[in-house]
Amino acid sequence: MDASEINQKVRQVIAEHAQLPADLPPLEDQTNLYEVGMASRASVNMMLALESVFEIEFPDSMLNRAVFESIAAISEAVEELLG
Amino acid sequence: MKSPVGVPPEAGQEAGQTVAELLRAVERIGVEVAGPAAADVDARGRFPQESIAALKEARVLSAAVPRALGGAGANPVELATQCVALGQHCASSAMILAMHHIQVASIAQHCGGSPELEAYLRRVVDEQRLIASVTSEVGPSGDMRQSVACVTQVDGGFTLSKRATTISYGAYAEDLLITARRDPEAAPSNQVLVLVLGGDFSLEEPGTWDTLGMRGTCSAGARVEAKGQAWQVLPEPFAGIATTTMVPLSHVVWGACWLGIATDAAGKARAVVRSKARAQPGVAPAAARRLSGLMTKLQLLRSEVFLAARDYSDLLARGDLEGLASLSFVLRLNNLKLSASQLTVEVVSEALFACGIGSYMNKSPFSLSRQLRDAYSAPLMINNDRIHETNASILSVFKGE
Structure with missing residues (x-):
């Protein structure tokens, strides 16, 4: 899976699970998802969906705010786990 | 004794009471002041004025201020020990002290070296100011991590209006610490913590606090109308x-x-x-x-x-x-x-x-x-x-x- 495909799938998961406000402008790769409205509970749903879509398991060391704060950060973590 | 921010008292700087002295004071206040008043506080659902006055006199309200700023630099174990000592005599008094310590520690650990916020903490030491928390809010989520209220910039400062479901001892506190969205455009989870000083806020349409227990915390809700200056918004999200x-x-x-x-x-x-x-x-x-x-x-x-x-x-x-x-x-x-x-x-x-x-x-x-x-x-x-x-x-x- 190449980087742009990962980025697209990450965006799809965010659209379905991050519960962001409907009137947001399109997300930049670096947009801070928490600052635009992602609540902690929604972030957990997003983590679960990412594990399912990419067939990966985030190790506990990755389960922190920084790893899930932007499309870029999430994509980087997914790439690392997919090897 | 480590301060909560790990800052040792600087040489030549006068540190406040030691943590041990404060604990002895809290134990004495529990026995001599809070305990004897507890039944009346409970029966009338009134603020434990005498307990809090005694805690101020003994300078307990600055226990969580770092020693470098003149406080006792008590860590969580030491703050907890005070609460156990007081809670045996009057749980409402203990809960008020506990909540106050939380507010002080929140400022002390997250003031980012702001000279104004550090000066404020010195005022807490000198004036033993009681700080109440306004994190609850009337709104859809009931989640402390999402706000409806927002900070609105005005010339030279900000205004803030928040409808809180409960504000423990709000009517008796010198100052408030309020959560709100960073600005009117910010998402509900994009929050800041705002210090509001006595004289700059009013509690409108206060509710009642007639509860089964913890009656002395006087945690009635209210609409807070507040204003302040830019430095009062804590720098960290x-x-x-x-x-x-x-x-x-x-x-x-x-x-x-x-x-x-x-x-x-x-x-x-x-x-x-x-x-x-x-x-x-x-x-x-x-x-x-x-x-x-x-x-x-x-x-x-x-x-x-x-x-x-x-x-x-x-x-x-x-x-x-x-x-x-x-x-x-x-x-x-x-x-x-x-x-x-x-x-x-x-x-x-x-x-x-x-x-x-x-x-x-x-x-x-x-x-x-x-x-x-x-x-x-x-x-x-x-x-x-x-x-x-x-x-x-x-x-x-x-x-x-």
Whole structure:
């Protein structure tokens, strides 16, 4: 899976699970998802969906705010786990 | 003695009272002031004015201010110890002290070296200002981590209007610490923590606080109308303040207040059992068996509160931000809240059986009416069902212990 495909799938998961406000402008790769409205509970749903879509398991060391704060950060973590 | 921010007192700088001196003062205030007033505070649902005045006089309100700024630099274990000592005599007074310490620590650990906020903390030392928390809000989520209210920039400062469902001792506090969205355009979770000073806020349309227990905390809701200057908005986003200070310290010092209630109830049960045992030496009273059971739970409760307090103090002392923000620590502290609140209710309930009918009578010296009603606030202030939901959610992704 190449980087742009990962980025697209990450965006799809965010659209379905991050519960962001409907009137947001399109997300930049670096947009801070928490600052635009992602609540902690929604972030957990997003983590679960990412594990399912990419067939990966985030190790506990990755389960922190920084790893899930932007499309870029999430994509980087997914790439690392997919090897 | 480490300060919460790990800043040692600078050479030549005068440190405030030592932590040990403050603890002795709190113990004395519990026995001489808070305890004797507790029944009246409870009966009339009034603010424990005499307890808080005594705590101010003994300079306890700056216990959590770093020593470098003139405070005692008490860590979470030491703050918890104060709350246990006071909670044995008046749980409302202890809860007010606990909440105040949380506010001070939130500023102290997250002021980012702001000279104005540091100067404010020195004022807390000098003037023993009581700070109340305004984190609750009328709104759709009921989640402290999402706000409706927002900070609005105006010439040279800001205004802020917030409808809070509860503000503990708000009418009696010098200053407030309020959560709100960063600006009118910010998302609900994009929050800041705002210090508002006495004279710059009013509590409009106050509600009532006529509750089963914890009646002296006077936690009526109100609409807060506030203004202030830019420096009063803490520099760090509220998310980090909540994760590393407000939530963990709340669970630790609340648990300590509840441990105080449970210790008080157990003390009455022990007195009753001793008295019955003396009446018939050689015959173990039936209540002794009950006492043994509740003392087992009291020990579990004490261990849980102080182990969590020590873990938290250690993480702070090491400056381990990753550890503080980890899901395992969130679970650890949530579990403290769940077990401490449940055990408190159980210990007080079992103390009723050990004490017998005397504890059921309101005017008896062994009455446990206030303790039982106060104890039931524990599983409800942040509803345990809600915390179980959060834990369930975390456990769906978390793999560790």
